Amino acid sequence: MIKNIKEEFPIFKNKINGKDLVYLDSANSSQKPQSVIDAVSFFYSNEFANVGRGIYTLAVNASDKYEKTRSNLKKFIGASSDCEIIFTKNATESLNLVASCFGEKFIEKNDEIILTETEHHANYVPWDFLRKRKGAIIKFLPIDEDGNLKVDELEKLISNKTKIISITHMSNVTGAITPLEKIIEIAKKNNIPVCVDGTQGAAHLDIDIKKMNCDFYAFSGHKMYGPTGVGLLAIKYKWLEAFDPFMGGGGMIDYVTKKNIAYARGVWKMEAGTMPTAEVVALNESINFINKIGKKNIIEHEKKLTQIALEKLRSNNSVRIIAKPKNQGGVFSFNINNIHSHDVSTILDQEGIAVRGGHHCCQVLHEVLKINSSVRVSFGVYNNESDIDALCDGIKKCQKIFKK
Amino acid sequence: MIKNIKEEFPIFKNKINGKDLVYLDSANSSQKPQSVIDAVSFFYSNEFANVGRGIYTLAVNASDKYEKTRSNLKKFIGASSDCEIIFTKNATESLNLVASCFGEKFIEKNDEIILTETEHHANYVPWDFLRKRKGAIIKFLPIDEDGNLKVDELEKLISNKTKIISITHMSNVTGAITPLEKIIEIAKKNNIPVCVDGTQGAAHLDIDIKKMNCDFYAFSGHKMYGPTGVGLLAIKYKWLEAFDPFMGGGGMIDYVTKKNIAYARGVWKMEAGTMPTAEVVALNESINFINKIGKKNIIEHEKKLTQIALEKLRSNNSVRIIAKPKNQGGVFSFNINNIHSHDVSTILDQEGIAVRGGHHCCQVLHEVLKINSSVRVSFGVYNNESDIDALCDGIKKCQKIFKK
């Protein structure tokens, strides 16, 4: 099934600098299958209306489709009935919503927030706002030299001031998969809510929110073969009840007078203004696409590619893989001796290979690993072994150009 | 030119309840021309990459297109060089950004914010947050019985505690166009910054931000024939410099360490995380679409339709138009004696006519006008006189059904 999947992605029909596109940047954003692209067009061409407001036929149908994506997403992540899904604009907004709404109500001066050294800026900067605004303290769960979280040190970090733990599901740099069960077990024992940054998990890892038992799970549509402009937040209902709204506007109110404003209940409270309607509707096709292939097959496919790539790259003495996590998804990063990641990226681009150089929005991690930047390779369903061969050839080309 | 414009909108090829679609809800959201729909598909099919991060060809081209929309938007609204445009998810986020960032830095207890009685909830609820959080005071510039703002009373409302004035460019219920020049002149005389909710203005009124001299202008892509999922905020650069970021995440930082975080400058500071890339790129086609027809022609067309519709409706003794503004755009609202707006909307829907009943996210205005709800009619470029005839026939049908 995965074998011919590339054909479903029209972008691969194009040439990049005269070469076939070798797209190795899915951790940044994934390419879109035809079915998702068509869903956007179809909606605009035949069914478009704003949702939640009008009671005419177009508006009713649009609202139904919008809600259908929500219920399919719940199934997709295995949410139980005490869990809701809020639509946002991206995972970043989802994480800002959690930090801001949780912080506003439950974080006081000197309260502690636990993150990890592997967090993406999206799961650090919003908490830093609370450090600046409220005088909260941020502690970082460290990693070992292989890039594995030192979960054993978590209990030591926890104090009676610890108010929340927020961690990534998978590192977008090293591909290290977080041992969530262990971490959440410890957190729950200490009665601490857990927010999971699932941005890298959603399309690439097994998700069972109910079993995972986290309080929040944030992710993005555009990294799961879906449209840009839509993010998601799975949230336990009790938090939805406890939180004040993140933004104010149409659709999130119960009533409004000059003196006072009462908020709507449930997910509505958090969905102010016109939502990314077409994006949410089309996102349903991304879920269908992933389900059609099967998460299990995707995981297997991407793990296999990663192992093959790592093996090949390790046989090149000038290549240093920056981490060696125990449990790894379809992402890894490397450097070539004496060649900066951006030079690598530029040279590979000439071969049609799209990889990202830099710190990948993880400056803390790079600081800890004592490197300035790295080249990241990340896989999606459409990648195959010939992409890895192209990468290896490209790396040799970099070395050749830099050999004086 | 406007005559055949309907053909550019594929949605009108569909039947609604067996009838031709008569779409009279453009103030809610506009339908999309083929060129905008195609721009989304084309981008996903041939050019998709995340912007601002990668340095490979796809990413560079995507970033260029993204920035091209920004510069075209600046031209579109007549922004001078001291004015920037930030991309958000909708006008609601733009207004929340202003209220939150301005409020955080410049609003203290008992400081005053001036709004008007005609504001959409999107330009009231975010300010109410400051009332709740900071103890600010909100004053409402009143309207007269015809729905015109009593601009003469503005100076009386202003005190040395007045920190900001936030007003709509056009009422989304009565169609009253705000005399912005007068208001902003008074505000500037008193050194008070002005935020304009331009959501109804963008596609329907003349905009010359430089002449207008407002500090903020918020609007939405989806109401200007563009995609959902993208909002805009024009902001004077000095405010962009003064504000702390609204959300934190990737792309808005200068550097990040475990101890501290420094923010990027300019628009980047406000664009955290993966932006609605495809939406911004496609929005460029909406601007082209509007420019192609010409704002002047659009304004004339919509004003004419409004006058024709008002005349026809006024000849029906059971119809009450809820306001009679001096200067009116392509929007008005009405009620039929003894028939609730939702019943009207449902009955019209059976005739293929899409109108919205309710309070249109303007509960304060409805309270002031002493009505519970109203039926709103709003025009776009694709409407014509036969739509008005259909509306008149539909209203008669309502009356017939409700005649016992």
Added chain:
Amino acid sequence: MNIKELYKNIILDHGTSPRNRFRLQNFNHETIGSNPLCGDKVHIFFNVIDDLIDQISFVGEGCAICIASSSVMTEVLQNKSKKEVVAISKYFINVIINKNHTFPNFLEQDNKTKLDSFMSIGEFPTRIKCATLPWIAIESELEKKSK
């Protein structure tokens, strides 16, 4: 579905000339049902004596369907026990959503006819809430008190 089906005589009659639309002088229960989306809002008053609804009335604003539903409700629930109220409410909601007709055997034929006239609302999904609004309000009031 013809639109005239929706605005049947009973609904139109009760919607435009509602019965029992006033505030009771004496009541020991009151409850408010509202739909922020459309602005419908009904305030229901009722007086329970020996577990029977002795008097019931409502005031409020809303569309014909919401007003008709409230008006019909005040007629149908007269002299019903709390248990019967819940059963009738369930029946009414079932009629609309599932077109399910197995009706409580204590329900009088003329009351059943009134309730059944709301059936076609099931075809207009956005209007279902208008009809069920007063019923859900009274159900939740009774559930609250019985806790």
Added chain:
Amino acid sequence: MNIKELYKNIILDHGTSPRNRFRLQNFNHETIGSNPLCGDKVHIFFNVIDDLIDQISFVGEGCAICIASSSVMTEVLQNKSKKEVVAISKYFINVIINKNHTFPNFLEQDNKTKLDSFMSIGEFPTRIKCATLPWIAIESELEKKSK
């Protein structure tokens, strides 16, 4: 555009074996240029005596182009006046962005050659900043001091 054009000998040479990469002992000016997007960062030190740059050096991390540009800059600006620095900087940026070759007449031929070797960077829009980073930093430092 062949990639080898970009990584010409001069750039590669200076990019991998940069000159003057150390911290000056004595300096009366310093400035930092950084690109948060890619993490390039150079710290420039220079000592001005009688309006002439007496010594200039840099430290920092970055791609070959950024390092090469910094290295070449420290060579070219030696013994230049503040005014000349600004003129050379404008020339360099023009070479890359506009391929404009009218060069300041005080500029030595070998220095011109070094600067011109960066010309093909104009074809790689995302890399322009890498090359201009140290120049913009020194320009803004000089502008600041002259205000």
